[in-house]
Amino acid sequence: MSHKPKILITRKIPAECLSYLKEHCECTLWEEEGSIPRNQLLEQIKDYEGLLLSGTSIDAELLDRAPRLKAVSSISVGYNHFDIDEMKARGVIGTHTPYVLDDTVADLVLALMLSSSRRIAELDAFVKKGNWRRGAVREEHLFGMDVHHATLGIIGMGRIGEAIAKRAVRGFDMNLLYYNRSRKPDVEERFGAEYRSLEDLLTESDFVVLMTPLTPETVRFIRKEHFEMMKPSAFFINASRGQTVDEQALIEALRNGTIRGAGLDVFDKEPISPDNPLLQLDNVVTVPHIGSATVKTRNDMAMVASQNLVGALTGGKAYVVPELQYLVK
CATH class of the missing domain: 3.40.50.720 (NAD(P)-binding Rossmann-like Domain)
Incomplete structure (x- = not known):
């Protein structure tokens, strides 16, 4: 692949996931605890084609700041943080991680x-x-x-x-x-x-x-x-x-x-x-929303999300959310 898509990883992920992503993408990683604060995300997002996240709202405010964005990969099964209509309007693919958890x-x-x-x-x-x-x-x-x-x-x-x-x-x-x-x-x-x-x-x-x-x-x-x-x-x-x-x-x-x-x-x-x-x-x-919170399952979810992002950006396999499946060529 001559062109490596530029992606932003909004939270720490397992080393093997980062290594995999670096093989296929030009990566920027948020290395502090938790997820990148939204104001910083909005400032940085304009140059990226892909976004790896967990729970961050993908809405008009963010998409307006992200003219190059092609795919968003969530480390989750649920995707109610995706504004599907806004993503459809901009042709942004959204993926999630079913089956793993x-x-x-x-x-x-x-x-x-x-x-x-x-x-x-x-x-x-x-x-x-x-x-x-x-x-x-x-x-x-x-x-x-x-x-x-x-x-x-x-x-x-x-x-x-x-x-x-x-x-x-x-x-x-x-x-x-x-x-x-x-x-x-x-x-x-x-x-x-x-x-x-x-x-x-x-x-x-x-x-x-x-x-x-x-x-x-x-x-x-x-x-x-x-x-x-x-x-x-x-x-x-x-x-x-x-x-x-x-x-x-x-x-x-x-x-x-x-x-x-x-x-x-x-x-x-x-x-x-x-x-x-x-x-x-x-x-x-x-209990504090820990349904999938075991070491193995969260690591597996992060790897599936990483593979989803690469697949969505390069025309490969990805678990695209059903409402956006038609965007995949």
């Missing part, structure tokens, strides 16, 4: 189910505070709920949903219900899954796992009336996006016993505010 996120969902139902975080704090003393509390006050053989309802049976289903059915002998835009006969055959309407799934499930992508149609997808349909013994698990749930309605449902508990990896505002009522509730397990 499916198993890792599914592991976390099972961890949230177990932690919330068996009260792991709550009882860990109980022990560490010195409250576990003979006669101090009745044993029944420490009881949780079983995961094995319970009924799991998955809302959004995509790749991650299928990975969750596999673990739940084959590992915990759970009964599986699902709600999806379209039925999936292969999932029904492999895991004995039963398709339900959203309302029936909520009514019948012991655990409700929300795995829908964030789109204009799924904003506040789960609301007060949906929590009221759930069993008072049920647990709600969200590892999709915080905005797919009416968070205030969730808080009320947890406070007043409409549902038993929740396990949350995502929140309406991130990082979550220290005064968010969710942080004061014992029946909620909270």
Whole structure:
């Protein structure tokens, strides 16, 4: 390749990813902690054809400053930080990293189910505070709920949903219900899954796992009336996006016993505010949006994102987001 595209890498990446990119591109790397501040990014972007990032908004403001930009590669599966219409208008390709994190996120969902139902975080704090003393509390006050053989309802049976289903059915002998835009006969055959309407799934499930992508149609997808349909013994698990749930309605449902508990990896505002009522509730397990946060998975995501950027700039293979697929020649 006679011409090496000029790219900007907005955060530190593994050495092997940087080495790969340097073989194919002229690279500028942000070497400080975190991502490059937006004001500096806007100042520098005008000379670059490619951008490797994680979570930075690609919008009209940035694209107006980037006349040479041809491709943006995000180290993520979700791409709601892409302004698709603005990218279409300028012919800028956007890529993401599907498939890589499916198993890792599914592991976390099972961890949230177990932690919330068996009260792991709550009882860990109980022990560490010195409250576990003979006669101090009745044993029944420490009881949780079983995961094995319970009924799991998955809302959004995509790749991650299928990975969750596999673990739940084959590992915990759970009964599986699902709600999806379209039925999936292969999932029904492999895991004995039963398709339900959203309302029936909520009514019948012991655990409700929300795995829908964030789109204009799924904003506040789960609301007060949906929590009221759930069993008072049920647990709600969200590892999709915080905005797919009416968070205030969730808080009320947890406070007043409409549902038993929740396990949350995502929140309406991130990082979550220290005064968010969710942080004061014992029946909620909270983790800081770590669905894909293992060393191997994050390294693999960075490599796929690097390969995507090279592919998008040179006419090779890349995981282009569906709405921009037509831009690929």
